[in-house]
Amino acid sequence: MNTIQITTLQSYLHRQIPLSQAMGVQVHAATEERVELRAPIGPNINHEATVFGGSASAVAILSAWTLVYLRLQASGLPGRVVIQANNMLYQKPMSAAFSAIASSGDERSWERLFNAVRRGRMARITVQSVLECEGKQAGQLEGTFVVLLPDA
Template identity: 55%
Template sequence: MCAARPGAGACDAGAQRRVSPVTGRGCPRAATLCFWQTPERAPCPPRELETYLHAHIPLSRAMQVSVVQAAPDEVVLSAPLAPNINHRDTVFGGSASAVAILAAWSLLHTRLSAEGLASRLVIQRNTMSYEQPIVGRFTATAAAPDAEAWHQFVRMFRRKGKARITVVSVLHFAGAVAGRLEGEFVALGMDQPA
């Protein structure tokens, strides 16, 4: 498969060439994300998703976001305090929100890719609650929406080329919940206007 790997400068010889649903470009720049995966198969390698995020969403690299887990039912991202610190020596609220959004976006992106659905995925609105200050490395965990909501989302996307779905992402620090994001995302077909 033509999935970008760290240090890869071109597609593997004989690999099937794919085009990124985000950029419309082919290999070598993190062109695909686990297109060979399906929800029933093994999870996407975390390093694949991390490489994809850093290549296509540069803020994730600047924030030093790492992927802990990337599976069709759950994505877990992690970020350190240092590049996300505020004037009170805690994680800046905007950074915490950005990591939570990235986790939810990554979950949807991974699931849509697994279904073979090329899309432009954007967040339309979100609410964020902060439960406690974060003073070190933290995680954001996005869990798959319930099966019925996912089925309706995919069915609408296939029918209309556009669909909305809500995803929850929970921030954890030191074993406790530190915040919660609820985001509404829109998937647009590649032929839909932005």
């Protein structure tokens, strides 16, 4: 994505998911293969001067959600993306700005998702997102997202 598209995507996220703006989330990179969101520690700090776990989880979920959203858009398919379930593993405290990086992973899973949507069916996909802080992995999320068809 070029700078204009990243700015448009960031504005969309801030408008549609106001918490993302309050958390200072910025889109650093966004393609059909990888989405990287960054957030400062300031609005996401806890009483221990580290990133609040809920903030870390929210940014990880948002990066994975954005990847599903972008892939649907690029495929010209309709649908509303919602999270169904997630598992968050916190590996180390983060005491600075942090990133959440979602990657597309297994292409067969995406094809199953796209085929189900094309047939007019609700579809699910599991996406991973990795949290990084100061160049080191600090956590990981596995989220299952559902694509709801229009009027569903």
